[in-house]
Amino acid sequence: MVRTLMVLALLALPFAVNAQEMPRYDVEAHCEEIASFGGEFSNMTYNGCIQMEQSAYDGLKGQWASLPGNIQRHCDEIATFASPGSYSTLQGCVQMEVSAGQNRGQFSFD
Numbered sequence: 001m002v003r004t005l006m007v008l009a010l011l012a013l014p015f016a017v018n019a020q021e022m023p024r025y026d027v028e029a030h031c032e033e034i035a036s037f038g039g040e041f042s043n044m045t046y047n048g049c050i051q052m053e054q055s056a057y058d059g060l061k062g063q064w065a066s067l068p069g070n071i072q073r074h075c076d077e078i079a080t081f082a083s084p085g086s087y088s089t090l091q092g093c094v095q096m097e098v099s100a101g102q103n104r105g106q107f108s109f110d
Contacts, residue, residue, distance in 0.1 A: 020065040023076050025085025027053045033083060056087035060094065071097045 031049035035042045064072070075093035079086050 022057070022061055022064045023079070023085065023090070025053075025079070025087060025090075027057075027085070027087065029084040030086050053087045056091040060087060060091050063094075067094060067098075 027050065031046050031053065032041075034049045035046035037045075071094060075090050075097060078093045079090035083089075
């Protein structure tokens with residue numbers, strides 16, 4: 001019985017670790033899409049997009065593992081909804097979800 005439980009725990013370990021890892025997005029493809037919007041490619045928009053994505057990634061990587069799994073999954077789905085993935089969108093979603101969770105008790109119907 002103990003051996004079976006140990007085997008099951010070891011089998012589940014990779015899934016627990018994967019849930020804690022930051023998602024990997026193709027930022028270059030995302031920024032190419034953004035910079036090409038409207039028909040003409042803009043180097044200024046591309047470079048700004050890359051900088052914004054890097055800043056968002058850097059801001060998230062320290063807190064990602066401590067976020068609840070439901071926020072990780074939900075925000076990853078939002079960030080990849082119609083694009084290769086955006087860390088800026090991921091960061092915005094995480095900030096809103098965390099803020100909403102902290103403010104839940106402040107709502108009232110008067």
